Amino acid sequence: MARWEPVIGLEVHVQLATRSKLFCGCEVTFADPPNTRVCPVCLGLPGALPVLNARAVDLAILSALALGCTVHPQSVFARKNYFYPDLPKGYQITQHDRPLATGGALEWTGAGGRRRVRIERLHLEEDAGKSRHEGPEGVAARTAVDFNRSGVPLAEIVTEADLEGAAAAADFFERLRELLVAVGATVGNMEEGHLRCDANVSLRAARSSPLGTPGEVKNLNSFRYLEKALEHEIERQAAILDAGGRVEHETRLWDLETGRTVAMRSKEEAHDYRFFREPDLPPLAVAAERVAALRDGLPELPEARRARLVASFGLPEAAARQIGGDPPTAAYFEAAVRAGVPPRQAANWITGEIARLLKDTRLAIGEAQVSPRALARLVGQVEAGTISHGTAKEVLERMWRTGEDPEAIVASQGLARIDDEDRLAAIVREAVRANPRAVAQYRGGKALVFGFFVGQVMKATGGKADPAIVNRLLARELDGA
Numbered sequence: 001m002a003r004w005e006p007v008i009g010l011e012v013h014v015q016l017a018t019r020s021k022l023f024c025g026c027e028v029t030f031a032d033p034p035n036t037r038v039c040p041v042c043l044g045l046p047g048a049l050p051v052l053n054a055r056a057v058d059l060a061i062l063s064a065l066a067l068g069c070t071v072h073p074q075s076v077f078a079r080k081n082y083f084y085p086d087l088p089k090g091y092q093i094t095q096h097d098r099p100l101a102t103g104g105a106l107e108w109t110g111a112g113g114r115r116r117v118r119i120e121r122l123h124l125e126e127d128a129g130k131s132r133h134e135g136p137e138g139v140a141a142r143t144a145v146d147f148n149r150s151g152v153p154l155a156e157i158v159t160e161a162d163l164e165g166a167a168a169a170a171d172f173f174e175r176l177r178e179l180l181v182a183v184g185a186t187v188g189n190m191e192e193g194h195l196r197c198d199a200n201v202s203l204r205a206a207r208s209s210p211l212g213t214p215g216e217v218k219n220l221n222s223f224r225y226l227e228k229a230l231e232h233e234i235e236r237q238a239a240i241l242d243a244g245g246r247v248e249h250e251t252r253l254w255d256l257e258t259g260r261t262v263a264m265r266s267k268e269e270a271h272d273y274r275f276f277r278e279p280d281l282p283p284l285a286v287a288a289e290r291v292a293a294l295r296d297g298l299p300e301l302p303e304a305r306r307a308r309l310v311a312s313f314g315l316p317e318a319a320a321r322q323i324g325g326d327p328p329t330a331a332y333f334e335a336a337v338r339a340g341v342p343p344r345q346a347a348n349w350i351t352g353e354i355a356r357l358l359k360d361t362r363l364a365i366g367e368a369q370v371s372p373r374a375l376a377r378l379v380g381q382v383e384a385g386t387i388s389h390g391t392a393k394e395v396l397e398r399m400w401r402t403g404e405d406p407e408a409i410v411a412s413q414g415l416a417r418i419d420d421e422d423r424l425a426a427i428v429r430e431a432v433r434a435n436p437r438a439v440a441q442y443r444g445g446k447a448l449v450f451g452f453f454v455g456q457v458m459k460a461t462g463g464k465a466d467p468a469i470v471n472r473l474l475a476r477e478l479d480g481a
Contacts, residue, residue, distance in 0.1 A: 003206055004203040004206060005164065006164060006202075008168075008199060008200065009161035010199055011198040012156070012159075012176060012195060012196070012198075016059045017186050018059065019055075020053060022125075022153035023050030023052060024039050024051070038147045038150065042126075049280050058290075061101070061290075061291060062184065064104065071286060073286055074284065074286070075124075077284065078096040078276060078278055079275065081274045086129035086131045096275045101121065104119040106119065109303075112171075117163060118162055119157060120158045122156070122157050124153065125156055126152065129146055131145055131146075161202075166230035169230055170224070175302070176195075197220045199217045199226060201214060201234060202237070214249065215233060215252055217233055217251075225256065232259065302325050315343060319348075322355075336350070340380065341379045349379070354368070357400050369399065369401075377405065387415055391410075424466070427457055431457050435456070439478065453478070457470050
């Protein structure tokens with residue numbers, strides 16, 4: 001691989017967060033019974049005419065503005081003609097030579113330093129349907145077609161070939177998703193196909209400018225799968241070139257089970273699609289005032305938010321990345337700080353225990369029963385010495401399930417820290433009496449045995465003993481006896 005440099009560009013298809021499809025009023029849903037969200041327009045029946053969804057246009061413009069693109073005052077829809085069973089019209093309405101927006105870039109600071117990926121274009125198009133292959137494993141007894149997805153609004157974002165490796169491509173894809181979710185352009189649910197990616201990759205001789213023949217890997221809907229598919233494709237092309245062969249210009253698919261890309265078809269060129277202007281739609285005119293209003297409504301973008309979290313709250317880069325990439329999480333963090341949680345502690349709880357509970361319960365942070373104020377009261381119990389940090393984790397789990405206040409849980413479950421010296425002294429004496437061998441080891445110079453006795457006292461008190469008092473009483477008992 002030292003002989004070859006990969007050059008990668010991505011085409012990302014973003015499902016826009018609209019209630020209805022791009023050219024009709026059919027509701028956009030997921031997992032409904034097949035062919036129940038269709039009408040004459042999205043099925044392409046004769047005489048049905050498309051009507052453009054204004055909300056989809058606004059979301060596409062917001063995406064373009066967040067990427068620093070130039071939004072053109074006029075763009076044009078075209079028909080992209082090809083045959084496939086899940087394309088009911090026999091063509092796809094998209095934008096070809098006059099897209100909605102061009103230029104722009106996505107910039108961020110990551111593990112590899114400062115990165116910048118240029119955007120070639122952003123355009124609107126409708127999605128196709130979905131083929132469902134049914135039958136025994138490895139044998140397609142029949143193929144059924146579900147048109148529910150036909151006509152769902154997409155923004156296609158095409159990058160320049162600025163990505164130099166599989167990890168960089170996956171990082172870009174993840175950062176792009178964060179950005180688009182932050183501006184409300186998409187829900188960003190990867191499992192439901194809200195973002196899908198086609199990757200174009202070619203190799204060139206190291207330190208040489210001519211690019212090799214590119215291959216395209218289609219329909220990747222996971223950051224991890226994108227990285228794995230590109231790693232394999234780069235190795236595959238390098239092996240061909242090392243053997244003196246020629247890379248074919250083809251479209252390939254990622255086979256998850258084998259961990260390989262497999263040939264799908266030879267790569268089409270633009271002329272293969274016989275593009276021509278969509279006769280049933282006029283040019284899309286976007287007023288400057290409309291663009292300005294949408295620009296004014298842009299929220300704080302993830303990269304700017306991360307920088308602010310580091311500068312204003314002193315968060316480590318890793319915590320700022322995890323919190324700042326999701327607007328609801330960032331809002332929760334700042335509300336917790338306003339409620340009195342020290343910023344570092346708030347970040348630790350949110351990226352640690354709360355993140356774990358969100359994953360286990362499959363909830364969004366806005367759906368959790370533990371409010372930022374409740375988290376502040378829980379942390380206050382730890383700060384006051386009422387409970388230990390370990391006990392606080394147990395209390396948080398119950399708060400998560402029941403919505404109870406931390407004070408009520410501590411009181412009802414008897415979880416308050418034990419600081420009664422007489423009670424603890426008796427427990428310490430019993431721990432020493434019950435372990436004469438460990439006492440002999442400690443007094444013989446094995447200082448680490450002290451931790452064993454601390455553990456015995458904590459076990460006897462359910463972890464509720466005040467550690468400072470326990471350490472002092474144990475030292476007195478072991479050293480002074």
